Amino acid sequence: xxxxxxxxxxxxxPYEPPQIIQVSLRPEEAVLGNCKFMGVAGxxxxxCATIPVCFSPGS
Amino acid sequence: MTMPATSLVETQPGRESLVGPDSSLAFAVAxxxxxxxxAPGGPPxxxxxxxxxxxxxxxxxxxxxxxxxxxxxxxxxxxxVFDSGGVWTLxxxxxxxxxxxxxxxxxxxxxxxxxxxxxxxxGQVWLSRRVFGARPGVYPLEYPLDELLVxxxxxxxxxxxxxxxxVVDARGxxxxxxxxxxxxxxxxxxxxxxxxxxxxxxDDRIILRRxxxxxxxxxxxxxxxxxxxxxxxxxxxxGVYVLEHxxxxxxIERLAPGQAAAELMSRSFxxxxxxxxxxxxxxxxxxxxxxxxxxxxxxxxxxxxxxEIEGHV
Numbered sequence: 001x002x003x004x005x006x007x008x009x010x011x012x013x014p015y016e017p018p019q020i021i022q023v024s025l026r027p028e029e030a031v032l033g034n035c036k037f038m039g040v041a042g043x044x045x046x047x048c049a050t051i052p053v054c055f056s057p058g059s
Numbered sequence: 060m061t062m063p064a065t066s067l068v069e070t071q072p073g074r075e076s077l078v079g080p081d082s083s084l085a086f087a088v089a090x091x092x093x094x095x096x097x098a099p100g101g102p103p104x105x106x107x108x109x110x111x112x113x114x115x116x117x118x119x120x121x122x123x124x125x126x127x128x129x130x131x132x133x134x135x136x137x138x139x140v141f142d143s144g145g146v147w148t149l150x151x152x153x154x155x156x157x158x159x160x161x162x163x164x165x166x167x168x169x170x171x172x173x174x175x176x177x178x179x180x181x182g183q184v185w186l187s188r189r190v191f192g193a194r195p196g197v198y199p200l201e202y203p204l205d206e207l208l209v210x211x212x213x214x215x216x217x218x219x220x221x222x223x224x225x226v227v228d229a230r231g232x233x234x235x236x237x238x239x240x241x242x243x244x245x246x247x248x249x250x251x252x253x254x255x256x257x258x259x260x261x262d263d264r265i266i267l268r269r270x271x272x273x274x275x276x277x278x279x280x281x282x283x284x285x286x287x288x289x290x291x292x293x294x295x296x297x298g299v300y301v302l303e304h305x306x307x308x309x310x311i312e313r314l315a316p317g318q319a320a321a322e323l324m325s326r327s328f329x330x331x332x333x334x335x336x337x338x339x340x341x342x343x344x345x346x347x348x349x350x351x352x353x354x355x356x357x358x359x360x361x362x363x364x365x366x367e368i369e370g371h372v
Contacts, residue, residue: 021318023325026239029222032203032328033145 077106077114084198086113088209089218089266089278089293091121095184095199098127102186105196109281113291122180122208124173126199128192129185132169135159141332147203149332155182158207165190173204179212206264206282210328214336218268219343220328224248224284225265225277225294229256232372233277233294235265236356237326238302245286246360247302252288254365259288264328267296267347275347296347298372299323300356309367310357319353320344 027033078084082097084104092115097104104126135150135157142148150157152174160171170190175182184199191197200208210220223237224244228251238244248262260279270276275296283289301314301322314322323344330336347353354371358364 019317021321023318023321024239025325028144029240030325030328031141031143031145031331032206033143033147 077110078104078196085115086110086281087115087118087121087291088113088280089213089268090118091209091212091217092118093122093124093200093205093208094120095124095126098125101125101127102191102197102199103195105194105198107198107201109283109289112289113281120180122182122212124182124184124199126184126186126197128188129172130188132159132172132185132187134167134169135172147207156211158204160204171199171204173208175208175211178215179208182208202282206328209266211330211333211336213266213268214330214333214339216339218266219340220280221265221267221323222263222326222328223265224262225260225279226251227258227260227292227294228369228372229254231294232297233260234368234372235267235277235296235299236302237265237299237323239326242302243304243358243360244302245284245288247358247364248284248286248288250360250362250365252286253362258290258292259286260290260292260294262286262288267343270295275350296351299347299351299353300368301326301354303355303357305357305359305364309359309364310355311367311371312355312357314348314353314355316345316348316353319348323347323353 077086082104083094084106085092085094086106087093094115095104137150137152137157139148140151146160146162148159150159155174155176158173159169161167161169170187172185173182186197186199206220213219221235221237222239223235224247226234226236228234236244236247245262248259251257252259260277261283263284264280264282266278266280268276268278276293277296278293279290281289299319324340327340329340358367
């Protein structure tokens with residue numbers, strides 16, 4: 001079996017060198033660790049600290 | 060509201076009351092039924108208004124829970140496998156997991172504990188009577204437990220929850236606009252909602268799953284954003300747009316598949332502690348970006364953004 005298979009049209013898929021790209025990640029959002037309420041996320045949100053549950057399913 | 064003509068599927072046909080007479084509560088998200096029963100002498104169950112449109116109907120069981128009072132919830136005995144840095148930690152058990160929820164308001168003792176089996180199909184939820192006992196009705200899965208259970212269940216080969224706004228345009232095409240908080244999801248949702256024949260599946264949380272025909276479907280969820288838009292509907296996914304703020308105008312730039320997968324993963328809710336779950340999610344996104352065109356969308360927060368997309372799809 002060929003290690004560089006040709007595509008249906010006979011042309012090889014052009015080599016694309018690996019690249020390192022950086023993407024943004026918001027850990028506090030990604031792990032659903034804090035509620036978001038009235039546009040404020042995280043520990044700054046006093047409702048998180050004083051009420052044990054978050055009523056906002058916000059973004 | 061006028062529904063788009065094609066491809067739109069109601070995922071929870073047969074509306075019913077969420078809270079049953081037998082101390083049960085059921086809803087469904089993306090075809091996944093979440094059902095809970097209060098144990099004898101257990102908490103009276105209640106559902107938030109955001110769930111009202113998501114009655115379970117005839118959906119098959121996906122997650123089944125029993126709900127119990129606890130005078131004192133013990134700290135999880137198993138090792139912590141993930142600390143959210145917020146209200147919840149996840150602990151391993153011999154045959155499953157435990158989510159423990161704490162708040163500075165209540166000290167080190169968890170105010171809620173959810174014990175789940177290995178595949179997040181069945182479990183028990185304990186609520187602190189001291190914390191919740193005075194309420195006339197309790198929703199045991201208050202944020203973020205409902206989403207945590209669903210994303211872990213989905214990670215067992217079923218789908219992924221994305222931080223995004225889902226739009227069904229007037230021609231029935233499913234468009235996903237993904238972005239972190241502040242990217243403009245709710246702003247864009249409001250702009251789309253002003254157009255005739257458009258549905259917004261959610262302005263903040265969208266679930267992607269494979270449909271019965273193998274194509275990628277986009278499902279609405281009850282977990283909305285600032286625009287408070289949510290519908291229990293599903294539609295085939297036709298395009299993905301990663302949101303950025305435009306400076307001089309609207310601009311669409313096609314993404315290479317590898318970058319598109321990375322951008323989607325960084326805007327999704329994944330079980331970061333679980334190699335198998337992450338592996339599935341990566342494979343899932345590899346399929347999505349191979350089948351659906353993915354783009355960066357730098358946009359202005361006015362009606363021109365909608366027109367730009369209508370001319371692009």
